[in-house]
Amino acid sequence: MERYTLGILVNNQPGVLSRVVGLFSRRGYNIDSLSVGETEDPKVSRITIVVTGDRPIVEQIEKQVAKLIDVITVVELTLQGSIQCELLLVKVTTSGKTRAAVVELSEIFKAKIMDVTETTLTMQITGNMDKVASFLHLLRPYGITELVRTGMTAMERGSQAMVNHRDED
Amino acid sequence: MKLNGAEIIIACLKEQGVDTVFGFPGGAVLNIYDALYKHRDSIRHILTSHEQGAAHAADGYARSTGKVGVVFATSGPGATNLVTGLATAYMDSIPVVAITGNVTTQLLGKDSFQEVDISGITMPITKHNYIVKDVAQLAAVIRNAFKIAREGRPGPVLIDIPKDVTASLAEYEAVKIDSYVPSEVAKQSALEKTIKLIGESHKPMLYVGGGVIRSAAQQELAEFIEKIDSPMGVSLMGNGSIDAMHPRFTGMIGMHGTRVSNIAVSNCDLLVVIGARFSDRVVSKASAFAKKARIVHIDVDPAEINKNISTYHHVIGDVKVILGKLNSMITMPMVHGPWMEQIAKWKAEYPVKIAGETRRPSEILKALSRVMPEDAILVTEVGQHQMWAAQFYRHTPGRRFLTSGGLGTMGYGTGAAIGAQVGSRGKRVVNVAGDGSFRMNCNELATISRYRLPVVVLVMNNHTLGMVRQWQTLFYDERYSETTLDTEINWVALAQAYGVKGMRLGIDDDPEAILTAALSLNGPVVIDCEIPLDNKVYPMVAPGASIEDMIEEEIN
Numbered sequence: 021m022e023r024y025t026l027g028i029l030v031n032n033q034p035g036v037l038s039r040v041v042g043l044f045s046r047r048g049y050n051i052d053s054l055s056v057g058e059t060e061d062p063k064v065s066r067i068t069i070v071v072t073g074d075r076p077i078v079e080q081i082e083k084q085v086a087k088l089i090d091v092i093t094v095v096e097l098t099l100q101g102s103i104q105c106e107l108l109l110v111k112v113t114t115s116g117k118t119r120a121a122v123v124e125l126s127e128i129f130k131a132k133i134m135d136v137t138e139t140t141l142t143m144q145i146t147g148n149m150d151k152v153a154s155f156l157h158l159l160r161p162y163g164i165t166e167l168v169r170t171g172m173t174a175m176e177r178g179s180q181a182m183v184n185h186r187d188e189d
Numbered sequence: 190m191k192l193n194g195a196e197i198i199i200a201c202l203k204e205q206g207v208d209t210v211f212g213f214p215g216g217a218v219l220n221i222y223d224a225l226y227k228h229r230d231s232i233r234h235i236l237t238s239h240e241q242g243a244a245h246a247a248d249g250y251a252r253s254t255g256k257v258g259v260v261f262a263t264s265g266p267g268a269t270n271l272v273t274g275l276a277t278a279y280m281d282s283i284p285v286v287a288i289t290g291n292v293t294t295q296l297l298g299k300d301s302f303q304e305v306d307i308s309g310i311t312m313p314i315t316k317h318n319y320i321v322k323d324v325a326q327l328a329a330v331i332r333n334a335f336k337i338a339r340e341g342r343p344g345p346v347l348i349d350i351p352k353d354v355t356a357s358l359a360e361y362e363a364v365k366i367d368s369y370v371p372s373e374v375a376k377q378s379a380l381e382k383t384i385k386l387i388g389e390s391h392k393p394m395l396y397v398g399g400g401v402i403r404s405a406a407q408q409e410l411a412e413f414i415e416k417i418d419s420p421m422g423v424s425l426m427g428n429g430s431i432d433a434m435h436p437r438f439t440g441m442i443g444m445h446g447t448r449v450s451n452i453a454v455s456n457c458d459l460l461v462v463i464g465a466r467f468s469d470r471v472v473s474k475a476s477a478f479a480k481k482a483r484i485v486h487i488d489v490d491p492a493e494i495n496k497n498i499s500t501y502h503h504v505i506g507d508v509k510v511i512l513g514k515l516n517s518m519i520t521m522p523m524v525h526g527p528w529m530e531q532i533a534k535w536k537a538e539y540p541v542k543i544a545g546e547t548r549r550p551s552e553i554l555k556a557l558s559r560v561m562p563e564d565a566i567l568v569t570e571v572g573q574h575q576m577w578a579a580q581f582y583r584h585t586p587g588r589r590f591l592t593s594g595g596l597g598t599m600g601y602g603t604g605a606a607i608g609a610q611v612g613s614r615g616k617r618v619v620n621v622a623g624d625g626s627f628r629m630n631c632n633e634l635a636t637i638s639r640y641r642l643p644v645v646v647l648v649m650n651n652h653t654l655g656m657v658r659q660w661q662t663l664f665y666d667e668r669y670s671e672t673t674l675d676t677e678i679n680w681v682a683l684a685q686a687y688g689v690k691g692m693r694l695g696i697d698d699d700p701e702a703i704l705t706a707a708l709s710l711n712g713p714v715v716i717d718c719e720i721p722l723d724n725k726v727y728p729m730v731a732p733g734a735s736i737e738d739m740i741e742e743e744i745n
Contacts, residue, residue, distance in 0.1 A: 034320075039312060046313050076495060083492035089317040089337060 023052065024078045025104060025174050027182050028067040028085060029092040032058065036090045040067060043088065049073065049081050053106070055171035064092065064183075068173045095182050097174045104148050104174040109134065110156070111142045113163035122162055129155045140165055190362075194324045194355035195224035198288065201331040202232060204366050207259050209250065209611055211235045211243040215263025216303060217290030220355035222261075235611055235640065237604065238632040240267050244274020245604025245630070246611070247285045252591045253566050253609040255405070257284045257338050264291045265303030268349070269310065273598060275345045276314040280595025281399065281426060284343035286334050287315075293353040294322050308349050316344030322351060324359040332364065339369050342490040343403060371404070371489075371507035375514065379504040383485055384518055386459060386502060390483075392528040393419040394457035396442055396471070399426030399594070400464015400488060400508050407431065407586035409512035410463070416516060418525045419461070420532045422450035424471050426594040427464075428584045439532065440541065443471035444730045445576045448539035451736040453532060454479050462486045464508045467497035468595065477735035487511055541580055541728070549696070549720050550574070550649065554581035556700035557619065557647070560708060565617040566591060566609045570602040570626030573655035576726040578621045600629030603646065607633060610642040617708060619645045624674055625654040634687040637713045645707050646715045647694075648680055651722050659725050663740070684715035694718040 030036045037056055044051050053070040071081060078096070086094045097104070114122050122141050126133055131145035145155055149172065156164070176182060192200065198221055202210070210232055214222045225234055237243040240262045247258030258278075262271050268289040278285045292301040308318045317337050319330050327350070334346040387393060401410055407430055414421050414437050422442040423430060431438050440447030442454055454460060460482040465471070472478045475498055483501035486494055487508055494503045504511055554577055561567070567582055568591040569575040575592055584590055591609060593601040606620040627648050637644050654672040661669050681691030690710060694703045696719045707714045728739040 035308065035312075038309070042312055076499065080492070080496055083494075087490070087492050 021072050021074060023070055023072050025097040025099075025102065025172060026069045026071065026082065026085070027095045027097050027174060027176075028069065029059070029183060030065050030067060031090040031092065032063050032065045033090050036065065037067070039088050039090060040069075040085060043084055044069075044071075044081070047081075047084060049077065053171040055106070055173045066182075068097075068171070070172050093182060095176070097176060101178075102174045102176045104172055105146050106149075106152065106170050106172045107144065107146045108152055108156075108167065108169045109142060109144055110159065110164060111140050111166040112159050113139060113165055114141045115139070118162055122159070125155070125158055131155065190360070191358045192361040193220065193224075193358050194327055194350065195220040197324070197327050197359060197361050198331065198350070198355070199224045199228050199232065200361055200363065201328050202259065203228075204332070204364055205257065205335050206366070207232065207257070209233050209235065210259045210261055211237060211246040211250070211608065212261030213237060213240050213243055213263070213267060214261075215267045215290065217264035217292060217352045218261060218267075218355075220352065221288070221290060221350075234261075235607065235636065237607070237636045239630070240270030241274055241600070242604035242607065242630055242633040242636060244271045244285070244287065245277065245598075245601050246608035246636075247287070248274060248278045248283050248601075249568065249591050249605030249608030250612040251278070251283050251285055251608070252281075252605070253588050254612040255588060256612070257286055257335055258608060260285065260287045262287065262289050263303070264289060264307075265305045267303075268305055268307035271347075272310060272314065273596075273600075274604070275311055275347065277593050277596045277598045277601055278345040279314045279316065281593065282343050282403065283345065284338040285345040286331075286338050287345060287347040289347065289349045290355065291320070291349050291351045294351045295353070297351060308347065311347050314345070315347050318347040318349070320349040320351075321354055324354050324357040327354065327359065328361060328364075332366070335366070371510055375504045375506035375511045379502070380511070380514055380518060382502055383461075383487075383504055383515060386483060386485055387417050387461070387519075387523065390459035391525060392456065392458040393417055393525065394453045394460050394482070395419055395421035396424070396454065396460055396462045396465055397421055397427040397430045398424045398463065398465025401427065401430040402588060403464065404489075404507050404509040406464070406509035406512050409509055409516060411435075411586075412516050413512050416519045416522050418523050418529060420453055420529065422446065422453065424465050424468060424594070425579055425592060428579055429587055429590045431586060433582075433584045439536065441579060443468075443736055444473060445580065445726050445728070446471075446730075446736065447541055448728055448739055448741075449532065449535040451730070451739060452535055452539075455481070455735070455737045457482045460484045462488075462500075463512070464488060466490075466493045469497070472498060472736070473730050474733055474735045477737070550577040550724055551581040553647075553649070553694070553700045553718060553720070554578055554621070555583075557621070557704055558583040560701060560704045561619065562617055565589065565619065566613065568592070568602045568606040568609060568618060568620040570620070570622045571597045571599045572623045572626055573651075573659065573724070573726050574621050574623040574626075574649040576656075577649075580726075599626040602626065603630045603633040603637075606644045606646070607636055607642060610644050611640070617643070617645075619647060622646055622648045623655060624648055624650040624652060624678075624680075628674075628678070631683065634684065634689050634713075634715070638688040642713055643711050644713055647704075647718055648716065649718050649720050650680070651720045651724065653722060655724070656726070658723075662723070662725070663729075664731070680715055680717035689713040689715055692716045696721070
């Protein structure tokens with residue numbers, strides 16, 4: 021079982037997200053992460069989905085998604101061939117004693133401090149899965165009060181745009 | 190010219206060449222039915238007893254004619270009543286366009302009277318669906334819906350239209366609709382590799398499905414099996430791809446397949462799968478399926494490749510086009526003498542046993558084969574009678590066998606028979622039913638009667654839900670939980686109550702004589718056809734077993 025990232029361009033129509041997500045749930049594919057938003061063309065939205073599965077299952081997912089009428093194209097984005105990142109907001113419990121250590125961590129990870137109270141520190145961090153995971157790992161001992169993440173978003177490296185991909189088969 | 194939404198719907202249906210619509214009116218479709226009233230000379234509406242019957246009728250119309258079936262229903266319960274019919278069409282890839290009314294756009298999302306989110310409900314059981322909130326989009330949506338329904342792998346499309354949209358005005362300009370040309374072009378290299386694999390095979394076998402019927406590739410198929418010197422079996426949906434008496438035909442593959450088909454699939458070195466999707470009813474135990482063979486899959490839908498069974502090679506495209514190309518590429522006919530002799534031996538050794546228990550159903554269906562004109566359409570419900578109809582009726586090439594294969598919808602047959610008869614007035618249509626299935630939608634006798642459709646319903650009556658009982662006998666120690674239908678129903682009187690002729694075919698009667706008499710009436714008939722309680726469908730593959738391990742009938 022491995023993680024795969026799929027970039028999906030869809031017509032910006034009402035209900036299109038529910039078509040894509042509904043397909044995953046009814047065929048029993050698990051979504052690890054999902055993000056969606058408008059693209060450079062307001063008529064087109066882009067969904068990034070991270071799934072865990074075997075190679076044949078992921079190929080089947082791609083084909084089933086590609087069959088949806090409102091889906092323009094589906095491309096698998098590899099870890100090497102793409103830029104992948106997500107944004108997190110995390111609220112950590114701090115006291116006078118621990119605040120400095122947490123601030124130091126945030127500097128190492130280039131996290132931004134967004135809000136400070138007497139008892140908490142709220143930070144924003146962007147990055148790939150590994151960076152985010154190790155940041156959270158190091159924060160955990162201080163006590164994470166609240167955590168929210170946007171889901172992974174990804175774009176291919178190089179000069180090509182995804183919209184120009186053509187189905188190979 | 191400016192038209193209101195309802196007029197645009199009718200105009201767009203005419204663009205598509207639609208002259209028949211099945212449906213049931215209601216509050217949210219009043220405007221549409223009002224427009225239909227004005228255009229009743231060019232579009233005929235068939236009023237069913239229930240929307241489910243209308244959906245099955247549109248499906249039966251589409252299956253038998255190859256055209257897109259159209260069904261209308263009102264919002265709320267009207268729309269939800271279509272669900273089983275749409276799911277049936279979806280599973281068997283049947284082109285149907287369903288048009289539902291909904292509450293006005295201002296009332297949407299407020300739990301209004303007779304409001305339901307039918308596009309949400311039908312998302313998993315339609316190829317695509319729409320809700321049209323702007324009348325300016327309506328014509329484009331309808332044209333797209335028809336295109337989607339019939340192109341590639343066909344399927345049902347639903348268009349939900351709020352009532353105010355059917356009343357508001359928009360500019361309408363007629364468009365000429367091109368006839369459908371398959372756009373999926375198979376790659377030359379994929380075709381060449383197929384020829385190479387066939388050339389390397391000593392023991393080829395074909396597994397043919399409904400795709401051949403959908404693309405009317407029967408002639409190309411017949412030429413292909415001659416050229417490559419191969420036997421062929423079918424899925425349930427593949428009945429109608431070849432004459433059942435063809436010497437190369439080995440019968441169905443799978444759970445109720447023939448022993449020779451299942452042995453051939455298990456022992457071939459090349460399995461060419463054409464327009465089929467490796468349903469679990471064919472494959473049974475996936476790890477044991479065709480394990481000695483390279484599998485070549487030819488299908489219009491790329492998502493079917495490697496879905497249930499991983500294949501050695503595949504070709505994507507319209508099967509008629511592909512088979513035509515393959516035929517022209519095979520210049521030297523191939524010969525597989527020893528393999529064909531082996532098939533002939535198995536065929537002689539393992540006929541579908543008709544001695545003993547299943548004699549009566551097979552006698553009745555064989556008699557029906559003899560009395561039916563060749564172009565007649567056979568419809569079934571779901572259960573034992575369906576399998577007997579698949580096994581014992583002499584299927585001929587064409588769109589002549591209408592059965593709910595994927596969804597297995599009991600109650601499908603009566604509506605589908607109505608659709609088939611409306612679509613082909615000159616042809617004979619017989620619905621082979623079971624007493625369990627027929628009671629599900631026998632309300633449609635009112636429709637058969639209203640339009641004087643000469644449909645014959647042959648109710649194979651064993652006073653039980655026979656297929657479920659068969660499983661209870663074989664796998665549940667004869668605990669017949671809720672399968673006995675011992676309420677005395679007078680089917681003849683029921684038919685008469687609807688103004689339909691009722692007849693009886695007793696256990697000792699000559700089926701040929703009674704079926705001939707029924708068909709000669711040229712009007713609607715219900716035949717209460719008594720069959721023994723414990724007739725079974727054999728041979729049978731137990732669930733989860735390899736298709737080589739078949740349960741045979743105990744000969745008595």
